[in-house]
Amino acid sequence: MWTVMAQDRCLRCGEEGEDSFHVFYLCPTAKEIWSHLNFSWIFNNSHLDTWSWLTWVFSQGTNEQCRSFCCGLWLIWTNRNKLLYENISSTSRDISKQIQSYILKLEGSRERELIEGTNARSRQSSQRGKNAIFFYAAFDLKNSRSASDLVVCNEEGRIVAAKSTLHEDIASPFAAEAVAGLQAARLGIQLGFTL
Numbered sequence: 001m002w003t004v005m006a007q008d009r010c011l012r013c014g015e016e017g018e019d020s021f022h023v024f025y026l027c028p029t030a031k032e033i034w035s036h037l038n039f040s041w042i043f044n045n046s047h048l049d050t051w052s053w054l055t056w057v058f059s060q061g062t063n064e065q066c067r068s069f070c071c072g073l074w075l076i077w078t079n080r081n082k083l084l085y086e087n088i089s090s091t092s093r094d095i096s097k098q099i100q101s102y103i104l105k106l107e108g109s110r111e112r113e114l115i116e117g118t119n120a121r122s123r124q125s126s127q128r129g130k131n132a133i134f135f136y137a138a139f140d141l142k143n144s145r146s147a148s149d150l151v152v153c154n155e156e157g158r159i160v161a162a163k164s165t166l167h168e169d170i171a172s173p174f175a176a177e178a179v180a181g182l183q184a185a186r187l188g189i190q191l192g193f194t195l
Contacts, residue, residue: 011083021050023080024073032092033076037099039069051141051173058140058147066138067164068103070149074136075099106162130155133188137180139173146176148183152191163187 010018012029024030025043034042042057058066079095082088090098136149145168152161165183170176 011080019050021053024050024076025053029092029095030076033072033096033099036093036096037068037072039065039072042069051139054138055140055142058138058145059142063166066147066166067106067149068099070136070138070147070164071102071106072099073138074149074151075102102159102162105159106164131160131191131193133184133193135180135184137173137176139170139176144168144170146170146179148176148180150180150184150187152187161187161191 008018009016010022010027013027015022015027031043034040041060042053045053045056057069061069075095075098079090079098082090132153134151134153137146139146145166148165148167150161150163150165151159154160163183167176167179170179
């Protein structure tokens with residue numbers, strides 16, 4: 001069952017005007033999360049909206065920082081939705097640990113991919129079933145680049161595959177979403193998914 005919000009107050013801090021900029025930047029919980037992750041530098045420049053802030057972060061961050069930042073955005077939003085739709089609340093420390101754990105899983109999957117190489121196909125085919133591919137795209141207008149994060153979860157909700165990619169020469173937010181969708185489709189094909 002879906003919840004319809006009658007007000008636009010932030011579920012975490014109670015302040016009015018919950019929008020994406022508030023959820024990721026202004027909310028005290030978000031600030032604590034970024035601080036726990038040593039991302040306090042993302043507050044070194046004042047911004048008026050989400051896109052200018054995201055663009056600035058992507059222009060200042062290293063590739064690794066941008067990848068971690070995307071993971072942070074994704075899990076902050078996921079936890080916000082869990083609070084809204086399932087009434088499940090997590091502390092800023094818990095969310096920070098989830099982000100760090102997810103990043104470690106990404107790094108571990110990269111290491112396994114390099115080590116196992118040829119065994120990957122047999123392992124992937126045994127993971128078929130009711131999997132879901134989730135994707136997220138972030139766009140940097142100034143530098144015409146985007147980042148896409150892909151996560152494959154099995155029917156129990158466990159992460160079975162993940163991929164982060166930086167893309168150059170991306171013209172618009174729509175193109176960033178399209179590229180992320182294409183990456184998701186390619187990953188599904190690579191994993192042997194069928195419709």
